[in-house]
Every structure is written in structure tokens, then in C-alpha cells.
Amino acid sequence: MFNARRRFLTGSLRSVRNDLRPPWALVGDAFEDRCNRCNDCSVACPNGILVVGSGGFPKIDFSRGECSFCGDCAEACEAGALRMDSISAWQLGATIGAPCLAALGVECRVCGDACSVAAIRFRPRPGSVAQPHLDAERCNGCGACYAPCPVNAIGMALKAEVAR
Structure with missing residues (x-):
């Protein structure tokens, strides 16, 4: 698909799915296709645990703290890649x-x-x-x-x- 082609062309053959996604992230390609890498979720996170990961997509960095499941990241996501209404926070x-x-x-x-x-x-x-x-x-x-x-x-x- 588009994301695999992008990884090949940019020399990043490692899937960005190896990164731990923010809570309420859509699964797999759906997340990558919806996320516009605007960083709004990272800015909204009061605990500062969302950072830029592979391909510019947000990922969780637990060395910075814990997730309080406040939902601020999902509320800030205008692209719809984080959706509290559709799935549980994470597994x-x-x-x-x-x-x-x-x-x-x-x-x-x-x-x-x-x-x-x-x-x-x-x-x-x-x-x-x-x-x-x-x-x-x-x-x-x-x-x-x-x-x-x-x-x-x-x-x-x-x-x-x-x-x-």
C-alpha cells in the first residue's frame, strides 16, 4: 500500500507499527493513513509522553512518564487518527x-x-x-x-x- 511504498522510497524499511502508538489510535494502516503528523496530540499531552517516532508519527515514550488516559491527545486530533468513540484506549x-x-x-x-x-x-x-x-x-x-x-x-x- 501507500505506506509501504513511502517507507521503501524514504529508505525506512522498518514498519512504523513497531512504535507504541498513542491511546485510542486506529489500527495499522488506518492510523498511518489518517494521521497527518501535525503533532497536536503531542502538544496536548499533559504528561509529555507523546513524541515524534518513525516517519514523523506520534509514539509513546514511557521513559518520560505514564499515561493518565485523560483523552487530551484524542480530543486534539482533528485528523481522526485517535478516536475515543471507536476503540478502547489500547491493549x-x-x-x-x-x-x-x-x-x-x-x-x-x-x-x-x-x-x-x-x-x-x-x-x-x-x-x-x-x-x-x-x-x-x-x-x-x-x-x-x-x-x-x-x-x-x-x-x-x-x-x-x-x-x-
């Missing part, structure tokens, strides 16, 4: 990777402390430090746990990919 969820300090035997609960919906809880482990347990159903994908992690063990991915 993102946190993942906990191998560099996790608790998994390596070092006491750390910063991700659990940052999680306002208690999706990350720590289970006691005899003879060791408590281990993190992520409740994927409870996780709303806000990203509050991402930035505070001292070893970048927290990732954000589509829940369909997390389930694999």
Missing part, C-alpha cells in the same frame, strides 16, 4: 524481563510501588527476596512502572504479544 501491558533485580536476588519493589492498580505484586520466596508477579488482566498499560525501574527490566508490549 498494552507491562512485561518484566531478565534484568529484574528481584529475580537476581536483590531487594527491589519500585515497579510495584509505582503501580496504582496493583498489577505488580511481590510474592514471598523462602530463603530469597520476594519475586514480582504481574497480573496481566489488571495491568492497564499506563507505563507507571516503566521509568522508575533502575535496570530497565520493565517493557511495554501489546497484550497479544505478551501472552505468547
Whole structure:
């Protein structure tokens, strides 16, 4: 389609779909076709987590903070690429990777402390430090746990990919 041709001609063969889209973004080509890359959503975001990503399209940068699901980005989108009326905010969820300090035997609960919906809880482990347990159903994908992690063990991915 048009977007694949544009990526080829500009030398950007990596799909822009690898970037985490703003909440309420239309899916795939529909988002790319509607978004005019005006940056209004980024300006409207009170948490400053929307930045310019691949191809000039907006993406989420959780290292800058968390999403409060305020809807300001969708309200600012005149092109209709972000539509609160048509789809849920998103299907993102946190993942906990191998560099996790608790998994390596070092006491750390910063991700659990940052999680306002208690999706990350720590289970006691005899003879060791408590281990993190992520409740994927409870996780709303806000990203509050991402930035505070001292070893970048927290990732954000589509829940369909997390389930694999």
C-alpha cells in the first residue's frame, strides 16, 4: 500500500507499527493513513509522553512518564487518527524481563510501588527476596512502572504479544 511504498522510497524499511502508538489510535494502516503528523496530540499531552517516532508519527515514550488516559491527545486530533468513540484506549501491558533485580536476588519493589492498580505484586520466596508477579488482566498499560525501574527490566508490549 501507500505506506509501504513511502517507507521503501524514504529508505525506512522498518514498519512504523513497531512504535507504541498513542491511546485510542486506529489500527495499522488506518492510523498511518489518517494521521497527518501535525503533532497536536503531542502538544496536548499533559504528561509529555507523546513524541515524534518513525516517519514523523506520534509514539509513546514511557521513559518520560505514564499515561493518565485523560483523552487530551484524542480530543486534539482533528485528523481522526485517535478516536475515543471507536476503540478502547489500547491493549498494552507491562512485561518484566531478565534484568529484574528481584529475580537476581536483590531487594527491589519500585515497579510495584509505582503501580496504582496493583498489577505488580511481590510474592514471598523462602530463603530469597520476594519475586514480582504481574497480573496481566489488571495491568492497564499506563507505563507507571516503566521509568522508575533502575535496570530497565520493565517493557511495554501489546497484550497479544505478551501472552505468547
